[in-house]
Amino acid sequence: MSEPEPTGTVDVAIKHAARLLDAEPALAAEQAIEILKAVPNHPAATLLLAAAHRRSGNPAAALQVLEPLLHAQARWAVAHYEQGLALAAAGRGDEAIRALRNVVRLKPDHPDAWRVLADHLMAVGDTAGADAAYARHIQCSTRNPLLQQAAAAMLKNDIPTAEALLKSHLKQVPTDVPAIRMLAEVAVRCGQEEDAERLLVRCLELAPTFAAARYNYATLLHRRNKAAEALVEAERLLLGQKLGLKRVRITGFARIYGPNQRFLGLVEIGEGGRTVPHRMLAQEAAVIAGENAVISTQISDVLLEKSLS
Numbered sequence: 685m686s687e688p689e690p691t692g693t694v695d696v697a698i699k700h701a702a703r704l705l706d707a708e709p710a711l712a713a714e715q716a717i718e719i720l721k722a723v724p725n726h727p728a729a730t731l732l733l734a735a736a737h738r739r740s741g742n743p744a745a746a747l748q749v750l751e752p753l754l755h756a757q758a759r760w761a762v763a764h765y766e767q768g769l770a771l772a773a774a775g776r777g778d779e780a781i782r783a784l785r786n787v788v789r790l791k792p793d794h795p796d797a798w799r800v801l802a803d804h805l806m807a808v809g810d811t812a813g814a815d816a817a818y819a820r821h822i823q824c825s826t827r828n829p830l831l832q833q834a835a836a837a838m839l840k841n842d843i844p845t846a847e848a849l850l851k852s853h854l855k856q857v858p859t860d861v862p863a864i865r866m867l868a869e870v871a872v873r874c875g876q877e878e879d880a881e882r883l884l885v886r887c888l889e890l891a892p893t894f895a896a897a898r899y900n901y902a903t904l905l906h907r908r909n910k911a912a913e914a915l916v917e918a919e920r921l922l923l924g925q926k927l928g929l930k931r932v933r934i935t936g937f938a939r940i941y942g943p944n945q946r947f948l949g950l951v952e953i954g955e956g957g958r959t960v961p962h963r964m965l966a967q968e969a970a971v972i973a974g975e976n977a978v979i980s981t982q983i984s985d986v987l988l989e990k991s992l993s
Contacts, residue, residue: 761791
């Protein structure tokens with residue numbers, strides 16, 4: 685009877701095979717099979733085999749491998765995530781959504797699972813659910829090592845490195861919303877404002893409640909002399925309670941309307957750039973025009989300086 689493989693040797697073999705997943709998934713599958721011959725039912729090797737089958741274009745085989753693994757490791761979030769990806773690759777979208785919900789139930793800080801779940805919810809028309817999932821993805825992405833690397837490069841003003849890291853990452857995961865926003869900032873620093881605007885539009889399509897991206901977008905529009913569009917975005921930041929933005933630093937004037945949309949005048953807001961909670965705008969309007977006054981859907985001469993959530 686042969687001796688079992690030492691744990692260290694198995695771990696090294698798994699890491700070696702995992703490095704082949706992107707470029708040569710079929711070879712990674714072969715190596716995973718050899719590892720499982722030496723150590724039957726090894727969880728990491730089994731998961732590796734499933735991932736290799738999926739990346740080789742055989743999600744059915746991946747799901748077959750995952751079934752006993754998930755039975756034995758029912759609370760392993762990583763295995764549920766692989767199952768979700770395999771189900772998606774097999775065109776079983778509803779089941780993929782259920783598997784991904786299992787992942788975030790077991791591991792609420794799994795950024796990739798939130799992102800992929802958001803993509804699927806968007807595909808089935810659940811825009812509110814997708815927006816909420818993208819928001820969780822954004823929250824969880826602060827610990828993403830690649831984004832941390834890109835941020836560090838930007839702090840050092842090493843823009844080429846930051847740009848290369850972000851573009852490479854987005855080729856793999858094109859719906860990573862924080863990465864899209866960071867690449868937009870890189871584009872601004874390079875003077876590519878049109879590209880930055882396009883990236884921020886995409887960012888907000890995916891995650892409408894991403895207040896930091898909307899702030900960047902409003903500021904960029906203002907910088908590009910697109911006053912009407914900038915005012916719309918400024919208004920969403922100031923008055924859109926669904927965005928959850930509590931405070932925003934502004935200067936300028938708001939148009940005040942009373943009953944029957946009768947124009948009553950202007951009220952100065954944020955004099956000297958002070959911070960004004962959005963609800964205070966309604967209070968100031970009431971002081972000037974009475975309790976029936978409302979803020980219009982237009983805000984004039986708004987200068988966004990800094991958002992505070």
